[in-house]
Amino acid sequence: MATKALDRLQDRYPDCAALVFADLSTQMALITNTNTMFRRETLDSLCAEAALAFGTKGRPAIGDSAAMTVFVATRDHLRIYLRSAHDPDDALCCICAHDTAIDSFVKEARACLETISHGA
Amino acid sequence: MTPATKGPPTVTDHSLLVTRLMALAADDSVFVGGARVLSRAGLPAPLTAIITEIDSTVLERTLVFDIDGIVLRMAVAGRRLRGVIDIAGIPPSATALTGRVLAQDDIATTKTLGAFLADVCKDAQQVTVRSHPAEPLGTPSEAGIPAASLVGLWQVVDHGTGQSRMARFLAGNTAAIPEFIHATAGVITGTQGDTAKLDPIWRDQFMAFRKRQQAIFAHQDGPLLVCLDGGSGDGHGVAIAMTGDEASVFTYDPAAISAILASWHRIAH
Numbered sequence: 207m208a209t210k211a212l213d214r215l216q217d218r219y220p221d222c223a224a225l226v227f228a229d230l231s232t233q234m235a236l237i238t239n240t241n242t243m244f245r246r247e248t249l250d251s252l253c254a255e256a257a258l259a260f261g262t263k264g265r266p267a268i269g270d271s272a273a274m275t276v277f278v279a280t281r282d283h284l285r286i287y288l289r290s291a292h293d294p295d296d297a298l299c300c301i302c303a304h305d306t307a308i309d310s311f312v313k314e315a316r317a318c319l320e321t322i323s324h325g326a
Numbered sequence: 327m328t329p330a331t332k333g334p335p336t337v338t339d340h341s342l343l344v345t346r347l348m349a350l351a352a353d354d355s356v357f358v359g360g361a362r363v364l365s366r367a368g369l370p371a372p373l374t375a376i377i378t379e380i381d382s383t384v385l386e387r388t389l390v391f392d393i394d395g396i397v398l399r400m401a402v403a404g405r406r407l408r409g410v411i412d413i414a415g416i417p418p419s420a421t422a423l424t425g426r427v428l429a430q431d432d433i434a435t436t437k438t439l440g441a442f443l444a445d446v447c448k449d450a451q452q453v454t455v456r457s458h459p460a461e462p463l464g465t466p467s468e469a470g471i472p473a474a475s476l477v478g479l480w481q482v483v484d485h486g487t488g489q490s491r492m493a494r495f496l497a498g499n500t501a502a503i504p505e506f507i508h509a510t511a512g513v514i515t516g517t518q519g520d521t522a523k524l525d526p527i528w529r530d531q532f533m534a535f536r537k538r539q540q541a542i543f544a545h546q547d548g549p550l551l552v553c554l555d556g557g558s559g560d561g562h563g564v565a566i567a568m569t570g571d572e573a574s575v576f577t578y579d580p581a582a583i584s585a586i587l588a589s590w591h592r593i594a595h
Contacts, residue, residue: 269564273554281548
């Protein structure tokens with residue numbers, strides 16, 4: 207079910223090259239969309255960056271309040287991380303294109319994340 | 327098309343066709359009234375955008391630049407500016423620059439044109455271009471000035487308007503960025519708003535985050551922007567950004583994240 211949810215999201219946003227449901231406490235990629243082309247190491251790096259950005263033990267890496275969404279724009283990609291409201295250790299890590307429709311993507315990605323988090 | 331309109335294509339038909347083909351070929355371009363937007367709110371730098379457009383034009387064309395209502399028709403070919411055909415929307419004095427082919431042995435005219443354009447572009451909010459069929463200017467043997475030379479003659483550097491990339495990014499998003507710290511080579515060169523919440527981020531968290539992030543993505547170079555939607559605790563997000571030897575820490579309106587990312591992408595590429 208979780209993979210199908212990620213695949214459905216990827217179908218809606220085909221420019222998003224990777225969608226990874228991750229556990230921030232262990233920094234592990236748990237499930238990805240079916241056709242991601244990225245290697246395991248890259249997916250693990252995504253999880254590590256998400257854990258770094260959201261912070262550990264209630265201490266964010268930047269600022270003094272917890273974030274629910276993080277955007278990392280590099281020359282090549284836009285990485286978007288969403289943390290679940292249901293379980294703060296659950297996160298969705300996404301590698302998107304720079305021209306992804308951010309507002310609608312984040313809305314749908316969050317719904318996808320919460321669905322998976324509730325079912326996990 | 328109705329039968330009554332069939333017949334050989336006219337110049338107008340060709341212009342429409344060129345406009346449509348350009349629109350199809352450049353799917354990430356923005357068009358306003360059929361003209362392609364080169365620069366908006368100073369991004370990218372208008373004069374740089376104009377030179378880039380000249381540099382992209384290989385076939386002989388008339389490029390019609392509209393700079394906030396001042397319309398310049400330029401003869402361009404072979405990635406060279408041959409000259410300004412005419413200018414509309416300004417006092418007649420500038421017409422001394424029109425109707426003549428720019429030449430390597432008369433650099434002063436090219437420099438004067440550069441100074442004029444720099445003045446026109448200084449606070450330009452929007453620059454658009456249309457590509458029309460070539461109109462005669464001078465003789466075919468008069469090649470004009472290469473776009474690459476215009477960069478030096480018009481003293482257009484990467485920063486274009488004289489502002490750095492980071493400064494332009496921050497200035498271009500003032501409505502969405504209420505507070506910022508801007509640093510160059512590690513030295514704070516500008517601030518805006520109440521930076522009390524940003525000071526500890528700049529002092530204690532920025533480099534620590536950057537080092538840990540570089541350890542994760544070791545081969546990631548180039549500009550970087552990291553935005554956290556809830557980092558400031560007052561409804562604003564917090565962000566760090568770096569490009570070259572410049573860095574900034576700022577708060578932002580989370581509702582404007584899409585515009586901020588788009589603006590950064592334009593700056594960083």
